[in-house]
Amino acid sequence: MRDENAGAVKETDGLGEEVIPEDPDDPTVVGEVSDRRVVAVGAVLLGICAGFVVYGFLGGDDEPERSAAPTAPVTYRVTGTGTADVSYLSGNTGGSATVETGVELPWRKTVRVPLGKDPAVSIRLGERGGEASCTLSVRGEHQRRATAFGAHGRATCSVELSAERD
Numbered sequence: 001m002r003d004e005n006a007g008a009v010k011e012t013d014g015l016g017e018e019v020i021p022e023d024p025d026d027p028t029v030v031g032e033v034s035d036r037r038v039v040a041v042g043a044v045l046l047g048i049c050a051g052f053v054v055y056g057f058l059g060g061d062d063e064p065e066r067s068a069a070p071t072a073p074v075t076y077r078v079t080g081t082g083t084a085d086v087s088y089l090s091g092n093t094g095g096s097a098t099v100e101t102g103v104e105l106p107w108r109k110t111v112r113v114p115l116g117k118d119p120a121v122s123i124r125l126g127e128r129g130g131e132a133s134c135t136l137s138v139r140g141e142h143q144r145r146a147t148a149f150g151a152h153g154r155a156t157c158s159v160e161l162s163a164e165r166d
Contacts, residue, residue: 071112072139072161076121078107080132084148088121089113097122105132116163125153
């Protein structure tokens, strides 16, 4: 709005406040922001918001990282000739046994078992029988030995693995 009393040009902003241009020849009012600046600031803010949304979908994990449970190296060995079915506890099976059938003997496997879980290895001979022994070592130290004989012979080696670190 313009009020042309007393020969001076006065502008109001529609709220009843008087807006006075710095230079009467320049129609730009003091405090007026150019359209380009408004668009640029809006684009930057929109980009920041989009970044937070993308981070939330792709990069933000709501679950805290779990530290790996302390483990101990366990070595299972089965000696003998022929084949046998072998089951053993390994650290990546969530406490259930891993079963390998018809393995050629001798057989050896080293795994990391969580402290507090009891490592065990079991062997089962086939119809043809024979003789096979299982041994179990924890941290390089021999702990148990058992021997299976005859057709469908069985043997199991297990040991307690304390939950305390050495």
